[in-house]
Amino acid sequence: MSGPIQFTCPVPLAARDRIVLGHGSGGKLSAELLRDVFLPYFRSPILNRLDDQAVLEINGARLAFTTDSFVVKPLFFRGGDIGSLAVNGTVNDLAMGGATPLYLSAGFILEEGLDIEILRRAAESMGRAADSIPVEIVTGDTKVVEKGKGDGLFINTTGIGLVPEGVRLSPALVRPGDRVLLSGPIGDHGIAILAEREGIEFSTDLASDCAPLNGLVAAMLAASLDIRTMRDPTRGGLSSALNEIAARAGVGVTIEESAIPVREEVRGACEMLGLDPLYVANEGKLVAFVAPDAAEAVLEAMRRHALGRDAALIGTATGTHPGLVLLRTPFGTTRIVDMLPGDQLPRIC
Amino acid sequence: MSGPIQFTCPVPLAARDRIVLGHGSGGKLSAELLRDVFLPYFRSPILNRLDDQAVLEINGARLAFTTDSFVVKPLFFRGGDIGSLAVNGTVNDLAMGGATPLYLSAGFILEEGLDIEILRRAAESMGRAADSIPVEIVTGDTKVVEKGKGDGLFINTTGIGLVPEGVRLSPALVRPGDRVLLSGPIGDHGIAILAEREGIEFSTDLASDCAPLNGLVAAMLAASLDIRTMRDPTRGGLSSALNEIAARAGVGVTIEESAIPVREEVRGACEMLGLDPLYVANEGKLVAFVAPDAAEAVLEAMRRHALGRDAALIGTATGTHPGLVLLRTPFGTTRIVDMLPGDQLPRIC
Numbered sequence: 201m202s203g204p205i206q207f208t209c210p211v212p213l214a215a216r217d218r219i220v221l222g223h224g225s226g227g228k229l230s231a232e233l234l235r236d237v238f239l240p241y242f243r244s245p246i247l248n249r250l251d252d253q254a255v256l257e258i259n260g261a262r263l264a265f266t267t268d269s270f271v272v273k274p275l276f277f278r279g280g281d282i283g284s285l286a287v288n289g290t291v292n293d294l295a296m297g298g299a300t301p302l303y304l305s306a307g308f309i310l311e312e313g314l315d316i317e318i319l320r321r322a323a324e325s326m327g328r329a330a331d332s333i334p335v336e337i338v339t340g341d342t343k344v345v346e347k348g349k350g351d352g353l354f355i356n357t358t359g360i361g362l363v364p365e366g367v368r369l370s371p372a373l374v375r376p377g378d379r380v381l382l383s384g385p386i387g388d389h390g391i392a393i394l395a396e397r398e399g400i401e402f403s404t405d406l407a408s409d410c411a412p413l414n415g416l417v418a419a420m421l422a423a424s425l426d427i428r429t430m431r432d433p434t435r436g437g438l439s440s441a442l443n444e445i446a447a448r449a450g451v452g453v454t455i456e457e458s459a460i461p462v463r464e465e466v467r468g469a470c471e472m473l474g475l476d477p478l479y480v481a482n483e484g485k486l487v488a489f490v491a492p493d494a495a496e497a498v499l500e501a502m503r504r505h506a507l508g509r510d511a512a513l514i515g516t517a518t519g520t521h522p523g524l525v526l527l528r529t530p531f532g533t534t535r536i537v538d539m540l541p542g543d544q545l546p547r548i549c
Numbered sequence: 550m551s552g553p554i555q556f557t558c559p560v561p562l563a564a565r566d567r568i569v570l571g572h573g574s575g576g577k578l579s580a581e582l583l584r585d586v587f588l589p590y591f592r593s594p595i596l597n598r599l600d601d602q603a604v605l606e607i608n609g610a611r612l613a614f615t616t617d618s619f620v621v622k623p624l625f626f627r628g629g630d631i632g633s634l635a636v637n638g639t640v641n642d643l644a645m646g647g648a649t650p651l652y653l654s655a656g657f658i659l660e661e662g663l664d665i666e667i668l669r670r671a672a673e674s675m676g677r678a679a680d681s682i683p684v685e686i687v688t689g690d691t692k693v694v695e696k697g698k699g700d701g702l703f704i705n706t707t708g709i710g711l712v713p714e715g716v717r718l719s720p721a722l723v724r725p726g727d728r729v730l731l732s733g734p735i736g737d738h739g740i741a742i743l744a745e746r747e748g749i750e751f752s753t754d755l756a757s758d759c760a761p762l763n764g765l766v767a768a769m770l771a772a773s774l775d776i777r778t779m780r781d782p783t784r785g786g787l788s789s790a791l792n793e794i795a796a797r798a799g800v801g802v803t804i805e806e807s808a809i810p811v812r813e814e815v816r817g818a819c820e821m822l823g824l825d826p827l828y829v830a831n832e833g834k835l836v837a838f839v840a841p842d843a844a845e846a847v848l849e850a851m852r853r854h855a856l857g858r859d860a861a862l863i864g865t866a867t868g869t870h871p872g873l874v875l876l877r878t879p880f881g882t883t884r885i886v887d888m889l890p891g892d893q894l895p896r897i898c
Contacts (some may be wrong), residue, residue, distance in 0.1 A: 219663040224693030233691060237669050241676030242655075246687040254687035256652055258711065259610035267707055269653035271692045303605055305616035306591075307705045309658070314568040320586050327590030338595040338603035342582060343620045343703075345574030345896065351698035356656045358616055358707035362607065546693065 205485040215497045216543045222542025224271075226435030231544050250448070251370070252431065253297040255363060262363040264299035266290060266331050268383060269356040273547040275318065277396040279388075279407030282355055283325030285483060285549060288412045290357040291333055292432045295414040298369045298421060301335040301363030305358055311350035335359070366425055371489075373428040374449035376519035379495035381488045383502055384409070385418060385461040390480035390545050391469045392450065402430060406465045411484030416507045423501035426491035433487055434549055437479040441487050442525045443539045446517075449489075453525045455515030455537075478527075479540055481548045489517060571891025573620075575784030578891050579831045599797070600719070601780065602646040602800035604712060611712040613648035615639060618705040622896040624667065626745040628737075628756030631704055632674030634832060634898060637761045639706040640682055644763040644837065647718045647770060648710030650684040655706055657691045660699035671702060682761045684708070715749070715774055720838075722777040723798035725868035728844035730837045732851055733859040734764060734810040735787050739829035739894055740818045755814045760833030765856045775840035782836055783898055785889060786828040790836050791874045792888045795866075798838075804864030804886075828889055829878075830897045838866060848888045 222229040239248060246254045253266035270286045280288075283547060291301045306326065310319065330337050388409040395402060413432060420427060429449070433441035438460070446453045462470075464478045470477050490498045495513065502508030525537040571578040588597060595603045602615035619635045629637075642648045655675065665850040671678050679686050713878065744751060762781060769776060778798070782790035787809070804856045811819075811826045833856060839847045844862065850856030874886045 219661055219665060219668070219693055220696065221661055221693050223659065224691060230691060233665075234670075234689075237665065237672050238655075238689060239673045241669075242679070242686040242689075243676065244685045244687050246685065247689065250625045254652070254654075256687065256709070258612065258651065258709075259608060261608035261610065263607065263709075265652060265654060265709060266688050267705070268690045269656040269658050269692045269705060271658060271694050301609065303603070303614060305603075305614060305707050306587075307616045307618040307707070309618050309703055310568045310572065312568055312570055316566055316568060316582075316586065319568070319582075320590075323586050323590045327592065330591065336593045337591040337594065338593050338605065339615050340583075340591075340596065341617045342573060342579060343618045343896075344568055344570050344750060345620050345700055345703075346570065348697065349700035351694055354658055354692075354694075354703070356616070356618060356705040356707075358654050358656070358705075360605070360607075360612075360614060361711070431833045513877075529794060534631055547692075 221546040224546065225540060225542050226440055227540040233445065251297065252293040255297055260549060264274065264294045264297040264361040264363055266293040267356065267358040268293065269347060269354060270549055271354050271547050272549050274396055275322065275353060277408055278392050280410030281322060281325050282353060283322035284329040285410055286355040286357045287326050287329035288410055288483065289549060290359040291335055291412045291414055294359045294361035295417040295430055296430045297363060298367035298417065299363045301333055301359055301361045301414050303360045304330065304335055304337045304357050306337050306340040309350055309354040310342065310344045311352050312344055314352050319353060325508040333414060367421060369427060369429050371429045371445050371448035374451055374489045374517055376451055376517050377492050378489045378517040379513055380453060380455060380498055380515040381490055381495065382460065382512050382514045383486045383504065383508045385463045386482055386485060387462060387466040387470065387477040387480035390548055392468045392543060393548055402465045404465055409482055409484035412505055413484065413486050413507065416502065416505045419501045419505045420498050423497045424494035426494035427498060428489040429492065430486050430488045433482050433485060435481055437481055438487060439478040439537045440539050445489065446525050447523050450522050452518040452521035453480040453515060454518055454528060456528050457516045458526065458530045459512050461510050461512055465506055470542055475544060479544050481545065553802065570895040573895065574889060574891050575789055576891060577888040585764045601642040604646055608786055613643045613646040613710040616705065616707040617642065617644040618703060618896050619898055620703050620896050621898050623745055624671065624702055626757055627741050629759030630671060630674050631702060632671035633678040634759055634763055635704040635706045636675050636678035637759055637832065638898060639708040639762045640684055640763055643708045643710035644766040645779045645781055646712060647716035647766065648712045650710045650763050652709045653679065653684055653686045653706050655686050655689040655704065658687055658703040659691065659693045660701050661693055661696040663701050665733055668702060669803055682763060688692045716770055718776060718778050720778045720794050720797035723794065723800050723838045723866055725800055725866050726841050727838045727866040728841055728862055729802060729804060729864040730839055730844065730848055730851065731809065731861055731863045732835045732857045734812045735831055735834060736811060736815040736819065736826040736829035737876050738832040739897055740815045741798055743894060745760055753814055758833035760856055762833065762856065765851065765854045768850045768854045769837065769847050772846045773843035775843035776847060777838040779835050779837045782831050782834060784830055786830055787836060788827040789888050794838065795874050796872050799871050801867040801870035802864060803867055803877060805877050807879045808860050808861050808863040810861055824893060827886055832898065
């Protein structure tokens, strides 16, 4: 035989050539897709910052701008539905930029054969969620695809918010010593969705934590402007949110397992199903990095707000191990909390 | 038998209870869905205006805001693809409000198994289209659904534009006597897509007219600010655009069939397939209502622009037959041009 030796590639090619569910996880595969397929062609300095929202300067105003498509399954679940999720999810991405939500667009992709009553219930829920924030749904679009080419109902919402004077939030502002605050127990949304899908019954009323965080954020910013950055740990859970901040800020993060609130039924379901609450999605929680001097005031403000009643100080940014998130267990050991490569629970939002 | 007599409903219930393809047509069923299912719950005065874009006053600036989801089939076609369509389509909705396009968001819903090379080609096309306008894609989102729950690739784009001082466009400004200008031949996009789907070969190079109209609009507004309103006749074609304006302005519209430019191959394909070019989609054309005194200057400005070279005066707004669009044929007869109830060509954009 002549010619060069042919090597075969040990990496499963399928995962590189074709879209897999993990590309929608918000984890490593999502990041890879963004880096390899979108950023090189869109070439936007603002997009390259990879914040949950773009902050745009228009006529002297700083506007936050963010988009999300919702493909959650099932459409209705305890604690929420695709409609409330679509409104609150985008409002929360605006709020994580410190912005006051103003306006939403709503784009619907409907599957032929969808019961219009289902659409009506989702629209009613969107209207109710928007009223309670308040935010105004000012423009929309509806497309229909043939039966078998969609899955009932997908909703895109895109939001515009106004960033108040003096508010500046960015992972780039995080410094070693900053405190990590979490607004409440993690994993409720993911486990509620999973329970709904799998027909698991809980003895208590575990529900999605789906809620708009703009009020909580306003209360926190009123307590101190020394908040560095915030994230709502949705897809990929608390772990992904912390890893993203650590990587972008160039700091290490150390968190205390015993300080992280997790409901008993979420902990139980996770043990039963082999899940780690750190990776399970939330839809009404936030994690904030706050200057050491301001941490107590911000934590108190959170606890005074209905959505931050169980807020906790869970850790610290450090100058050691930059880019890594470490978890200290109650036994005194430490482990690295990495981002998941793919998906733990597909179609969670 | 006692009790009241039970009547059965003569309207086919299926079309009222379930989503059909016609609900995505931009015609009567779309309007019905909007009126019955969305507007009552969203209760937004801005949305209720039903313009192609919302115009928002934020900090003294007037911003246009618009959203569109793209589900076109096939994804690539002569003259464009889902990527260029997604950028140009939203830019055109901004431009129809007189706005200079500034920023876009991009939301992707991918079907598991999609060839990543297809996504890359679409993203590259989006980047190229955005560069040429120019507009910046500043924020995005990617979701993945299981194989068989989507159709390869759906894209939502939402845009923000700035409406210049002095520009005010609205159907409410249309007056009897206003001239109706059309920027060029109609039906190219719809017939190009249909040809691609059905494997029809044309002797010439018929292609989609997919193009960004913001430059043409800027040239028109530079010629005169006495433009009343503009629409890009996409889904539902020229007929739907004129009917919408007539209804919202409370005027009649009379157009001359012989004045409406239609390419020979589009006319031929329409005759062969039993389609009416007035209902076929365009993606790079606009229709404008202009004050009589300004019409000539605006038409000249259009003709000097590459995308308005074949612009024509096609009709007039009238005080008679308010809400109706009448077509005068070359034989001197007149017929009503109504909106289609449902869909002539599904998934055209």
